[in-house]
Amino acid sequence: MGKFLTSRSEDYSQWYNELVVKAGLAEPSAVRGCMVIKPYGYAIWEKMQRQLDTMFKETGHVNAYFPLLIPKSFFSKEADHVEGFAKECAVVTHYRLKNDPSGKGLVVDPDAKLEEELIIRPTSETIIWNTYRNWIQSYRDLPILCNQWANVMRWEMRTRMFLRTAEFLWQEGHTAHATATEALSEADKMINVYSEFAEKWMSLPVIMGSKTESERFAGALETYTIEALMQDGKALQSGTSHFLGQNFAKAFDVTFTTKEGALDYVWATSWGVSTRLMGALIMAHSDDNGLVLPPKLAPLQVVIVPIYKSAEALSRIAEKVENIVNTLKSKGISVKFDDNDTQKPGWKFAEYELKGVPVRLAIGERDLENGTVEIARRDTLTKETRNIEGVIDYIPQLLEEIQTNIYTKASDFRNEMITKVDTYAEFKDLLETKKGFFLCHWDGTPETEALVKAETKATIRCIPFNMGKEEGKCMVTGKPSKQRVLFAKAY
Amino acid sequence: MGKFLTSRSEDYSQWYNELVVKAGLAEPSAVRGCMVIKPYGYAIWEKMQRQLDTMFKETGHVNAYFPLLIPKSFFSKEADHVEGFAKECAVVTHYRLKNDPSGKGLVVDPDAKLEEELIIRPTSETIIWNTYRNWIQSYRDLPILCNQWANVMRWEMRTRMFLRTAEFLWQEGHTAHATATEALSEADKMINVYSEFAEKWMSLPVIMGSKTESERFAGALETYTIEALMQDGKALQSGTSHFLGQNFAKAFDVTFTTKEGALDYVWATSWGVSTRLMGALIMAHSDDNGLVLPPKLAPLQVVIVPIYKSAEALSRIAEKVENIVNTLKSKGISVKFDDNDTQKPGWKFAEYELKGVPVRLAIGERDLENGTVEIARRDTLTKETRNIEGVIDYIPQLLEEIQTNIYTKASDFRNEMITKVDTYAEFKDLLETKKGFFLCHWDGTPETEALVKAETKATIRCIPFNMGKEEGKCMVTGKPSKQRVLFAKAY
Numbered sequence: 001m002g003k004f005l006t007s008r009s010e011d012y013s014q015w016y017n018e019l020v021v022k023a024g025l026a027e028p029s030a031v032r033g034c035m036v037i038k039p040y041g042y043a044i045w046e047k048m049q050r051q052l053d054t055m056f057k058e059t060g061h062v063n064a065y066f067p068l069l070i071p072k073s074f075f076s077k078e079a080d081h082v083e084g085f086a087k088e089c090a091v092v093t094h095y096r097l098k099n100d101p102s103g104k105g106l107v108v109d110p111d112a113k114l115e116e117e118l119i120i121r122p123t124s125e126t127i128i129w130n131t132y133r134n135w136i137q138s139y140r141d142l143p144i145l146c147n148q149w150a151n152v153m154r155w156e157m158r159t160r161m162f163l164r165t166a167e168f169l170w171q172e173g174h175t176a177h178a179t180a181t182e183a184l185s186e187a188d189k190m191i192n193v194y195s196e197f198a199e200k201w202m203s204l205p206v207i208m209g210s211k212t213e214s215e216r217f218a219g220a221l222e223t224y225t226i227e228a229l230m231q232d233g234k235a236l237q238s239g240t241s242h243f244l245g246q247n248f249a250k251a252f253d254v255t256f257t258t259k260e261g262a263l264d265y266v267w268a269t270s271w272g273v274s275t276r277l278m279g280a281l282i283m284a285h286s287d288d289n290g291l292v293l294p295p296k297l298a299p300l301q302v303v304i305v306p307i308y309k310s311a312e313a314l315s316r317i318a319e320k321v322e323n324i325v326n327t328l329k330s331k332g333i334s335v336k337f338d339d340n341d342t343q344k345p346g347w348k349f350a351e352y353e354l355k356g357v358p359v360r361l362a363i364g365e366r367d368l369e370n371g372t373v374e375i376a377r378r379d380t381l382t383k384e385t386r387n388i389e390g391v392i393d394y395i396p397q398l399l400e401e402i403q404t405n406i407y408t409k410a411s412d413f414r415n416e417m418i419t420k421v422d423t424y425a426e427f428k429d430l431l432e433t434k435k436g437f438f439l440c441h442w443d444g445t446p447e448t449e450a451l452v453k454a455e456t457k458a459t460i461r462c463i464p465f466n467m468g469k470e471e472g473k474c475m476v477t478g479k480p481s482k483q484r485v486l487f488a489k490a491y
Numbered sequence: 492m493g494k495f496l497t498s499r500s501e502d503y504s505q506w507y508n509e510l511v512v513k514a515g516l517a518e519p520s521a522v523r524g525c526m527v528i529k530p531y532g533y534a535i536w537e538k539m540q541r542q543l544d545t546m547f548k549e550t551g552h553v554n555a556y557f558p559l560l561i562p563k564s565f566f567s568k569e570a571d572h573v574e575g576f577a578k579e580c581a582v583v584t585h586y587r588l589k590n591d592p593s594g595k596g597l598v599v600d601p602d603a604k605l606e607e608e609l610i611i612r613p614t615s616e617t618i619i620w621n622t623y624r625n626w627i628q629s630y631r632d633l634p635i636l637c638n639q640w641a642n643v644m645r646w647e648m649r650t651r652m653f654l655r656t657a658e659f660l661w662q663e664g665h666t667a668h669a670t671a672t673e674a675l676s677e678a679d680k681m682i683n684v685y686s687e688f689a690e691k692w693m694s695l696p697v698i699m700g701s702k703t704e705s706e707r708f709a710g711a712l713e714t715y716t717i718e719a720l721m722q723d724g725k726a727l728q729s730g731t732s733h734f735l736g737q738n739f740a741k742a743f744d745v746t747f748t749t750k751e752g753a754l755d756y757v758w759a760t761s762w763g764v765s766t767r768l769m770g771a772l773i774m775a776h777s778d779d780n781g782l783v784l785p786p787k788l789a790p791l792q793v794v795i796v797p798i799y800k801s802a803e804a805l806s807r808i809a810e811k812v813e814n815i816v817n818t819l820k821s822k823g824i825s826v827k828f829d830d831n832d833t834q835k836p837g838w839k840f841a842e843y844e845l846k847g848v849p850v851r852l853a854i855g856e857r858d859l860e861n862g863t864v865e866i867a868r869r870d871t872l873t874k875e876t877r878n879i880e881g882v883i884d885y886i887p888q889l890l891e892e893i894q895t896n897i898y899t900k901a902s903d904f905r906n907e908m909i910t911k912v913d914t915y916a917e918f919k920d921l922l923e924t925k926k927g928f929f930l931c932h933w934d935g936t937p938e939t940e941a942l943v944k945a946e947t948k949a950t951i952r953c954i955p956f957n958m959g960k961e962e963g964k965c966m967v968t969g970k971p972s973k974q975r976v977l978f979a980k981a982y
Binding site for chain 1: 520522526528530533534554562563580581582583584588589609610618631637646658833
C-alpha cells in the first residue's frame with residue numbers, strides 16, 4: 001500500500017491529504033469545507049475525548065451544553081471578540097422552507113424570516129456568559145468550572161481536513177472566578193493539562209508559552225498555547241487556554257458580591273482543543289507507508305494475521321492464537337485475529353501498516369511447529385521472531401515501549417529543529433532551508449512582529465514558559481530583549 | 492424544598508417545568524426553543540450516553556460524524572421525507588456579517604449569500620446516504636453499521652424542556668444492508684436495545700410495537716417504537732427504529748453488486764433516542780419533593796450528611812465516615828460527604844431530595860456513640876437506623892433494590908393504566924377520566940385512526956409486539972380486527 005501513497009519528500013501536503021482518506025480517517029463532504037469523520041478516524045477522536053474528559057473531571061470540571069445558535073447582537077457586545085469571530089460565520093435567517101410554486105423542489109419561505117438573525121457558534125463565550133449572568137450572584141457561586149463538547153463553525157476560505165474545516169468538533173471550557181489570580185491559575189492549569197495529554201497520550205512534544213498580543217484570542221488578556229512541530233518543519237498550534245479578564249463579564253453584565261460585600265465583575269477563562277489534534281497526530285508521526293499511531297490512542301493495538309495454505313492449518317493457528325487474544329483482551333488491549341480469507345497476508349500487512357496498528361503478529365504453519373510467532377512493530381517497521389509462550393507478557397511491554405519510542409523520535413526531531421538565531425539574515429535563510437522552530441530575540445513590539453510576518457510568513461508561535469530568560473538584542477531592530485521567543489511558519 | 496414545588500396533582504405540567512429548573516437539570520436559553528443543559532442534567536445524559544454507546548458497540552456498531560449542514564436540494568430527493576422534515580427548519584443563507592455602516596453593531600453582508608441554502612440537520616438520512624453512495628460498491632462492503640452522537644434542530648412551535656426543543660441532542664444510527672430481511676432484523680434488534688436500556692437503566696417499563704402507517708417516520712416502510720407512560724396518564728414515545736426499505740438508496744442512487752453479480756439498491760435502517768429520554772426519566776418517577784433517579788443513572792448515588800454542633804464533633808464524624816466513603820468509591824459507587832458548614836442539615840436533606848440522590852446517610856454525635864447511622868431512601872422516603880459496621884455491604888444491595896423498586900412501582904402503575912375497552916363511548920369516557928393506555932380493536936384504516944384523533948386527541952401509539960393476537964370488532968366502525976392496538980394521548 002506504501003506505493004499508493006505520495007511520499008512525504010515528494011509532496012508533504014499531498015501525502016497528508018491522501019493518508020487521511022486512504023487510512024479511512026475522514027473525507028470531504030457535499031458541504032464545502034465540512035468533512036465526514038469516518039469510523040476509524042472517529043474511533044481515535046473518541047479515545048482522545050475519553051482521556052481529555054477524564055483529565056478535565058480530575059481537575060474539578062463538569063460538562064454542560066449550551067445552544068448551537070447565538071443571537072447576532074451578542075457578538076457586538078465584546079468589542080475585540082466581534083472583530084475576531086463574528087465575521088466569517090454561518091448565518092441563519094429563516095426557519096421554514098416551502099414547496100416551490102413552480103413544483104421544482106423547495107424554496108425558502110420569505111414569510112419565515114427571523115426578527116434577529118442567529119449565528120452558528122464559532123465559539124461560545126457570548127452565549128455562555130449571557131447564561132452565567134443568572135448563575136452568579138455571590139462569591140459562593142464561584143468558581144464555575146464548565147466544559148462543553150460541541151461542534152462549532154467558522155466559514156474558513158481555505159480548508160484542510162482536521163487542520164482547518166468549516167465545521168469542527170471540539171471541547172470548550174468556560175470558567176468563572178472571583179479573582180484574577182484564580183482565573184490566571186486556571187488558564188495555566190489547563191494549558192498544562194493539554195501539554196500532558198499531548199506528550200503522554202499523543203506522544204507529541206509541545207512547547208508551552210504565551211501568545212503575543214497580536215496572536216491572542218479575540219477578547220483575551222492572555223493566551224497560553226501548546227505548539228507542536230510537524231515533520232515538514234511547520235508549527236501547529238495544538239491547544240489554547242485564555243485568561244479573559246473581566247471582558248466578558250462586563251460585556252454581559254455578570255457581577256457578584258465579594259466576601260467583603262462589594263460588587264465586582266467576574267473573572268473568566270476559556271480553553272479548547274479540537275479535531276485539529278487529529279491533524280497533529282497524523283502529521284507528527286506517520287510515514288510513507290501510512291499512519292503511525294501511539295498505542296494509547298490506537299483503536300486497534302494488536303492485529304494477528306494467520307499465514308496458511310489449508311483450512312486445517314488455519315484452524316490449528318486459530319486454536320493456538322485464541323488464548324493470546326483472550327488474555328490480551330483481559331488486559332484491556334484491543335486485539336483482532338484477522339482470519340478473513342478474501343485477502344492475502346501481504347495485502348493485510350500493507351493495510352494494517354496504512355492504518356497504523358502498532359503491533360502485528362504473524363503466525364504460519366512453520367511457527368506452529370517451532371512454537372514461534374513473528375512480531376512486527378509499526379513505529380520502526382522492524383520484525384523479530386519470538387517464542388510464542390512469552391508473547392502475552394511481552395506485548396503490553398512492547399506497547400509501552402512503542403508509545404515512548406514514538407515520543408522520543410518526535411522529540412529528537414523537534415529538538416534538532418529548534419535553532420537559536422541572532423541575525424535576521426540567518427533567520428530568513430534557515431527559515432527556508434532548515435525550517436522548524438527558531439529561538440530569537442525580539443524587541444517586543446507588534447511592528448517588528450508584523451514586519452517579520454509580512455516578509456517571511458513566520459509568526460511568533462509563543463513566548464516560551466520553560467526556556468529561561470536571556471538578555472539580548474532584537475534580531476530585526478537591535479533593540480533590547482529579555483527573552484528569546486519562538487518563531488516558525490505555522491499551519 | 493418540597494413546598495417550593497407545585498404538586499403534581501395541582502398542575503402536572505407546571506410541576507415538571509419547575510422541577511427541571513429547580514433541580515438544576517436545564518433552563519431556557521436566550522434562543523427561542525433552545526435550552527441550556529446544566530451540569531447536573533448533563534451528568535445524567537452522559538450516563539445514558541455511556542451505557543447506550545456500550546450497547547451499540549456490543550451489537551457491532553461504530554461511531555462516525557457527518558456534517559451539521561445539509562444542502563437544501565438533498566431534502567427534495569426523498570418524497571415522503573421532505574414532507575416530514577424539510578419544512579420547519581433552520582436555514583443558513585449567508586456566510587458573513589459586516590459592521591453596520593451606521594455604526595450600530597453587525598448586519599448580514601448581502602454579498603455573502605450562499606448559492607444554495609444549507610439546512611441545519613433535522614435528521615441525517617439524506618447527507619448520510621449521499622455519503623454511503625461512495626462507500627458501497629459490493630456486498631462485501633455491507634453491512635455498514637454507523638451511529639452518530641449529534642445535535643439536531645427542528646423549528647418546533649411549542650417547546651418544552653427535554654420533551655420538545657428546537658435543538659436537541661441525540662444519537663442516530665444509520666445502517667446499510669444487502670437484504671430486506673437483514674435490515675428488518677437490525678431495526679428489530681435496535682428497538683430491543685432501546686427497550687432493554689429503558690427497562691434496566693431508566694427503570695422505565697415500555698411497550699414495544701409498530702407504528703401505524705400515518706405515525707411512521709417520514710420515509711420509512713416500518714417504524715418500531717417504545718412507548719412509556721407518564722404519571723399523568725399520557726404516553727411518551729421514547730425511542731424509534733425505522734426500516735427504510737430502499738427509499739434512501741433510490742433517492743441517492745446507492746447500489747451494490749450482489750453475491751450473484753446483479754445490481755441492487757441497498758436496504759436501510761435508522762434509529763434514534765434523544766435528550767427526550769431525560770423528560771421521560773423525570774416525569775415517570777419523580778414526586779412532589781423532587782427528582783427520583785434510578786441509581787444506575789444518578790450522578791451522585793449516596794450522600795452523607797453530618798449532624799454536629801461543634802467542629803470537634805464534625806471531625807470525629809469525618810473520621811468515622813472516611814472509610815465508608817473510600818470503600819464505596821472503590822466499589823464504583825459515587826459518594827459525597829457533604830461537610831459544607833454554610834447550610835443546615837435540614838436544608839441539605841431537602842436539596843438532595845430535590846436532586847433525587849437515591850441514598851442519604853445521616854450521622855450525628857449520638858450515632859457515633861451508638862455505632863449507628865440513619866439511612867434514608869429517596870424512592871420510598873423511608874428511613875431506618877442501622878449498625879454502621881454493616882453499611883458498606885448494605886449500600887450496594889440497597890442501590891440495587893432501589894433500582895428494582897422504581898421499576899416495579901412504574902410498572903405497577905403502568906399496568907393498572909392499561910385498559911381494555913370495546914366500545915367507543917367507553918373509550919371516550921375513560922380517556923378523560925382514567926387516562927392511560929387503551930387496548931382497543933381497530934379496523935386498520937387510516938380514516939378511523941384520523942377520526943379518533945380528531946374527536947379525542949388520542950392516537951395509536953403502536954401495534955404491540957408482545958400482547959397476543961385476538962380477533963374482535965373495531966370499537967368505532969364494528970369492522971373486523973385481528974389484534975388490539977394501543978391508544979393514548981401522548982406528549
